[in-house]
Amino acid sequence: MKQQKKERESNLKVWTMTAGVLIAVLGMFAIARVPKNDELNDIRSEIKTVEKQIVQEKNSQTENSAYKQKFDVVSAEKEARDNFLKVISAIYTKRKFSETKQEKELNDFEKVFPGKEGKRFIKDIGDSYGYLKNKSTNVYFGDLTNVTHTKIIVITLVESTNKKEITYGWEFDYNLKTQKINSFKEINIERN
Structure with missing residues (x-):
């Protein structure tokens, strides 16, 4: 009986020491995982910066919204659509003429799309040759949140000219107020 009592006490001591060591290790691990004040301050600063950017973007969106201003969106979109149809349809069709006539035509296109990006767009696609006809040109507008x-x-x-159909596509960031191209990129159009 005395022997069993000693074994139980010994086992109890072992379990108590094991539990104590385990609690100590877990406590040290928990303390090590507590973020330092510098890290918390950096995170708070980043959160404040992002919140300010969100507020600024909301204000910008509201200020430039077609709904806030008395802005005729329908007319502006029609004008933009007409400009793209006029220029792109004229460029991608049969064109044979002298260099001076080509230069005049490109200058006319640059008047339709004024500004640096408009000139760059005309320069990129304006000298396109080798086409018999423009079969179709379509203009699609994204969601209007900022004019x-x-x-x-x-x-x-x-x-x-070899009777093959070719599809070209562009994505524009366009200013409806000034009717200018902010930026553009050519997009890949796959046809089945």
């Missing part, structure tokens, strides 16, 4: 940065996608289907 100074409207997403426009233009897709044109042309027939080349």
Whole structure:
């Protein structure tokens, strides 16, 4: 009996020491995982910066919204659509003329799309040759939340001189107020 009592006490001591060591290790691990004040201050600072950016963007969106201003969105979109249809349809069709006539035509296109990005767009696509006809050009508008940065996608289907159909597409960041291209990129259009 005395022997069993000693074994129980010994086992109890072992379990108590094991539990104590385990609690001590877990306590040290928990203390090590507590973030330092510098880290918390950095995170708080980042959160405040992001919150300010969100407020600024909301204010910008509200200020440039077509709904806030008395701005005729329908007329502006129609004018933009007409500009893209006029220029792209004229470029991607059969064109044979002298260099001076080509230069005049490119200058006319640059008047339709004024500004640095408009000139760059005309320079990139304006010297396109080797097409019989423009089969179709379509202009699509994205959601209108900011009239100074409207997403426009233009897709044109042309027939080349070897009778193949080719599709080209561009995505524009367009200013409906000034009718200027803010930026553009060519997009890949896959046809089945």
